[in-house]
Amino acid sequence: MGDARSAWEPTMIIDGLQINDWSREVIRTVRSGGVNIVHATVGVWEDLGGAMTRIGAFRNLCRQNSDIVRIVGSVDEIRQAVADDVLGIVLGFQNSTMLGDDPEMAQMFADVGVRVVQLTYNIANHLGSSCWEPRDAGLTRVGHRMVEALNDAGVLIDISHVGDVTGLDAVHASALPIAVTHGNQRSFCDSPRNKPDAVIDAVAGRGGVIGCTLYPLFMGGADVTLNEYCSMLAALADRVGAEHVAIGSDAVVGWQSDALGWMRSGRWDRPEPSEIPVFPPWPAWFSGPQDFANLAHGLDEIGFSEVERDGVMGGNWLRLFETVFRGTAD
Template identity: 50%
Template sequence: MDPLEHGDLTVVDGLQINNWDRKVLEELKAGGVTGVNATCAVWEGPQETLRAVADWYELARDNADLVVLAENADDIRQAKRDGRLAVLLGFQNSSPFGDDYRMVEVFHRLGVRIAQLTYNIQNLVGGACYDDHDSGLTAYGRFIVAEMNRVGMLVDLSHVGNRTSRDAIDASAGPVAITHANPLSFADSPRNKPDDVIDALAARGGVLGCCLYPNVIGGEKTTRRQFCEMVAGLVERIGPDHVALGSDCTRNWSQDYVAWLRNGRWRPASAVPVEPQWPVWPTWFGGPADFPVLTEGLLEVGLDETVVAQVLGGNWLRLFDTVFPGAGQ
């Protein structure tokens, strides 16, 4: 049997939050990425998010040779055959839903397939990872989760508080995801997840996307081998069906955008003593064009080819088949 080649894989990235243009799309193609959850809202309300979705429609139309907007796993598989990138639209907050659970169906009909419940701070749905006190999933949050289950939108618990995460896992009728985070034992960051949350996620059939963002891997000096050994250890602990990748790439943004991510509209920039800065990425992974080094690294630490294929994309496809409506169900 021929050895596994990166180009043979259907690579799916659990999340990227790039400032998308043709150059960035070409970076993903160069890295052999076939599917990606592309963030189109963080702090935005419903009206702003509609514009962001419209921007994606326009970008996909203008670059149809490179990209297609996907609604299910079969769309990603078809994109692999066609040599294109399949984009799943996603939110990193429930702010686009405002205070109306019916907005879940509205945005689902517009093509949004993934929504993170909270982003860093408490909202109407629940608590977040940087809150001093995690309220847990609110009454409104339970209706949001139920409506996401009903229409076929994946619940994402990245940036969500641990109590709210456990509540959401219990409340959800189906498996959920943590699209971009790591075990807390690997790097001490509020963004990373303790074992009990990860174990509960896996027990319900969910998937964790191991994240390459410098702040959640221990900084830019973390080596490829250290990262890949963490992934392999997680595979051994919770099983090969529940581990994937979610790079959290942030390509093509200005310095102003990181301040928007940190502050939104909920606090003035003057309230932050140090101006937010983009972190330095490790030399071995600077962006989506570097995905082939992850295939090499996972093989080097002893994962077999079948498991590497699962981690690089197969597990996301299985989860999408379960959650999203479409031919894969």
């Protein structure tokens, strides 16, 4: 990596994933950190109808707050949002349940603005296994067909919560690069939700991007220092190239404390009230999207060059979006 730079003048900050309870106040909080573009989750456990309702609600939010936010579905629209100084939102699903077993749904959802689909969430589905399953049987037959349909629709495939075998299958099945929008190296934090080197190498080797998460449970807790986190980014850059490293904070701004239970389990698990999880504490140097500048300074301190740092902060996502959203491989 190149020489560090002492000051930072932001170019474009893109967060690879946030799952906020969006409102005008939350939009302002996100923008206060200099964030320009966010991949925002608009579906997790929903079926087709529920997902369309979520998309409609988000479109209404954007209409009511058009002075500060808009949905973006292409790189040209991303650049225009940045030029207009409004937050650009890339709509995404953290599951594929809303697509059912019909690959035609990939294009339908792309037509209403969805640009990212994670193949599985926290339980196995018709496409493959999640990272939490005791056995991973790999990408299913319909999973292979859905990957092809997502490619054709110009939708980015996300494998953050996907099992290792299913994830590797998806990398090799996809004609376009794919992403880990919010996950770290498993060697940094030993959790099934993080990725082993074999998956990371495969994603990067096919031109994809690893969006390193700041969610405390998957980076070792709130006591992890900025230097330790940025050292992980540096080690990842040394392994696969800085052009394949980015940020996917997994921010959870605006939710009530008991919302995590639904996020994790939906309807399939019904814990006792005393067992419902609460959101973990975040590190002091990153309490939310408002602290993105700290990441840039940390990258400077650890030795990223200006070009490398700006790539991690947003440029690498932009390059991937340009490749996938237009639906053609480089």
